[in-house]
Amino acid sequence: MGRKDSAGVSAWASLLRTHAAVVPKLAKEVAAAGLPISWYDVLLVLNAAPERKLRMSDLGAAAVLSREQISRVVSELERAGLVQRVPNPDDKRSSFATLTDVGRERLRAAAPAYTAAIETHFAQHLTAAEIVAVGSALAKVVAAEE
Numbered sequence: 001m002g003r004k005d006s007a008g009v010s011a012w013a014s015l016l017r018t019h020a021a022v023v024p025k026l027a028k029e030v031a032a033a034g035l036p037i038s039w040y041d042v043l044l045v046l047n048a049a050p051e052r053k054l055r056m057s058d059l060g061a062a063a064v065l066s067r068e069q070i071s072r073v074v075s076e077l078e079r080a081g082l083v084q085r086v087p088n089p090d091d092k093r094s095s096f097a098t099l100t101d102v103g104r105e106r107l108r109a110a111a112p113a114y115t116a117a118i119e120t121h122f123a124q125h126l127t128a129a130e131i132v133a134v135g136s137a138l139a140k141v142v143a144a145e146e
Contacts, residue, residue, distance in 0.1 A: 018122075026117045033113035035106060038065055038073050040114060043082060043107040046099040053098040055088060061146075082106055 027037035035043070045062045046052055054062065060070040074097050077083035082103030088094040099107075123131060 022121045025121045026114065029113050029117040030110055033110040035110045038069065039077055039080075039082070040107070040110055041065060042070070042073050042077060042097075043099060043103055046083065046097060047104060047107055049099075051098075052104070053086070053096045055094050055096055056085075057094065059097050077103065 023037070030037050030040050041063050042059065042065070045059060046054060049058075049062075056070065056074065059074070060067040063070055065073060074083055074085065077097075078085055082100055084098045084100055086096045086098050088096055126134065
């Protein structure tokens with residue numbers, strides 16, 4: 001194994017350990033603000049979408065959940081009145097997930113806890129330059145793999 005291979009494995013291991021250490025803390029703090037982290041993720045993606053709606057397949061690609069989880073979470077959000085499924089008039093086999101006004105309010109209410117948790121458990125440990133470098137580096141991987 002060459003030096004670059006070893007550094008790549010080490011970086012990958014650090015990414016996994018960081019995820020394992022930070023995500024449960026974010027989840028706990030967002031849950032205390034009233035939303036499971038999986039709900040927050042879906043609502044955040046929908047809020048950023050044009051007209052605050054996405055086809056279910058596009059939502060699955062944009063959120064950090066698996067396709068199976070997306071379907072379950074959207075059903076839960078729909079029952080809670082935070083998301084509405086709307087049939088796609090152009091393709092009867094698909095539907096849109098649309099953020100409701102109540103869903104947007106709940107997202108806004110939980111957002112301060114989410115951003116504070118990111119600052120506390122992630123960003124405060126890095127310099128501004130490191131934050132930019134990490135974001136840029138990970139965005140390259142996502143762009144290449146998606």
